[in-house]
Amino acid sequence: MLGLPKGEVLLVPWTEQWGEEFLLEKRRIESGNGAYPLVIHHIGSTAVQSLSAKPIIDIAIEIMRFEDGVQCVPHLEQIGYSYKGTNILPERHYFSKGEPRTHQIHMFQTGSEHLIRQVAFRDHLNQNESDRRSYQELKENLAKTYTTDKWAYADAKTDFVHSIMRKLGFEN
Structure with a gap:
């Protein structure tokens, strides 16, 4: 049910198991990180009920100070994550787990605009x-078009995401 091979874009139907898997992983993360994670969020499409998604659990972790992210690396590596650094995606420490990839962590400083x-x-x-239905249709069409190009797939969703963010009062 979980795992996306490198270089593929594949959507699977939403399942309650994604929420359960998030809760299991949240407990693993909390078990050895002491006071560093303030809040752990389930984000991304697997956190949206009834929405098909790439079978990867996206996790956002809030930390008080961005520099504290490095203190979390040993524990996260111990539970199977690979630390990718801070230059993969903007303003976050990024971790991935598994090959095929099953989980990814985006670690943000509390108050980060990206997290909000x-x-x-x-x-x-x-x-x-x-x-949600419009996003579902868009994702299905894009997944058929960009079966092996995750960056093009993600870029092609940008206009839709920006339109929702404008509805919510965010500037792009």
């Missing part, structure tokens, strides 16, 4: 069936 947007987008799709 991720959570707002997730919450909006969970509460707005019409936008």
Whole structure:
């Protein structure tokens, strides 16, 4: 049910198991990170009920100070994550787990605009069936077009995401 081979874009239907898997992983993360994670969020499409997604659990971790992210590396490596650094995606420490990849962690400083947007987008799709259906259709079409190009797939979703963020009062 989980795992996306490198270089593939594959959507699978939403399942309650994604929420259960997030909770299991959250407990693993909390078990050895002491006071560093303030809040652990389930983000991305696997956190949106009834939305098909790439079978990877996206996790956002809030930390008080961005520099504290390095203190979390040993524990996260111990539970199977690979630390990719801070230059993969903007303003975050990034970790991935598994090959094929099953989980990824985006670690943000509390108050990060990127985190606030991720959570707002997730919450909006969970509460707005019409936008969720539109996003579902878009993702299905793009997954057929970009079966082996995850960057093009992600880029092609940008206009839709920006339109939702404008609805929510965010500037692009």
